[in-house]
Amino acid sequence: MADKQLVLQETHKNLMALLTSKQEAMPKDFNQTRFLQNCMTVLQDTKDIEKCQPISVARTLLKGAFLGLDFFQKECYAIPYGSSLQFQTDYKGETKMAKKYSIRPIKDIYAKVVREGDFFEDEIKEGQQIVNFKPLPFSNNPIIGAFAIVLYQDGGMEYETMSTEQIEGIRNNFSKMKNGLMWSKTPEEAYKKTVLRRLTKKIEKDFESAEQATAYEESADADFKKNEENAKRNAVPDILYKQEEVIDAECREVTEKESSPFDVKDGEK
Incomplete structure (x- = not known):
């Protein structure tokens, strides 16, 4: 050894x-x-x-x-x-990189999980993207999905949504460590990171x-x-x-x- x-x-x-x-x-x-x-x-x-x-x-x-x-x-x-x-x-690293390397200046970027009983809706109204989310306080109900939002300093926004089935499909078919600590011990963070990563792939970056x-x-x-x-x-x-x-x-x-x-x-x- x-x-x-x-x-x-x-x-x-x-x-x-x-x-x-x-x-x-x-x-x-x-x-x-x-x-x-x-x-x-x-x-x-x-x-x-x-x-x-x-x-x-x-x-x-x-x-x-x-x-x-x-x-x-x-x-x-x-x-x-x-x-x-x-x-x-990590989730923190993903948000840091997005803010640091995005060509379009970012005001805020974050991801949330949606649990059973939470209110979530997304729609496009008069050409504008709208996301409404009202979670139950301190809920430990099963997670049914996750979403991520980026708000730009110019007032624009983009978002991404994924169901639990979609996230688990990525985990089981493509994750490098599908049974690693992040997935097994902190699944909420794994879900947030997965949907956030999908969103940040859309953000044009200047490395x-x-x-x-x-x-x-x-x-x-x-x-x-x-x-x-x-x-x-x-x-x-x-x-x-x-x-x-x-x-x-x-x-x-x-x-x-x-x-x-x-x-x-x-x-x-």
Whole structure:
């Protein structure tokens, strides 16, 4: 079994090298030092992290950096799956990205679940979209659907609705982790994130780099191209990752003088 501190140490070095080599692809307000510290803090408490390959961990964390999302603030997650990690955004991360990268300035964006007994209607009246929602207070009734709304600063709005059957269909057929913690422990958040993601796909975005756009596409819980994935990876080089020997070279460029909070002293296990 791999030693957890050794995995963290190697991950720290790999991530530092990748962040340095990809500085131009980061958001303009990206704080590399804070991001690195927050990542390592989260990894300390990540179950089974010692089973993962350090370079795989670093690559997964890099996606959060490209999007300007913070793992420590739970805007996104790195979830162990075998010897690698699955990168997923949280509901908070989805709203943050929509506001940050939308070409049309957003005033507010949110999602809600609809339970049995709640009042919900949507209609188009005289060419205007209208959504009315009045939930029962503190209701724990079964969820029958969810909706998401984006309000633009120019007064416009867009919305998306999905029934429970539609959401569960996406979960069962396309979710990368259909039995993961989000679906099994916090289904309300999973429902909101699913309908919100469908809405945000409609929002025209202006990413600052190709790496950001690629990371955004890969951040969804649902994978609608499962059957094409292997063929695509064999045919097209992944823009996020360099060849193994190049990455190894970048990692070696991290100077020995840069101290790491996860250095393991000789003789320690």
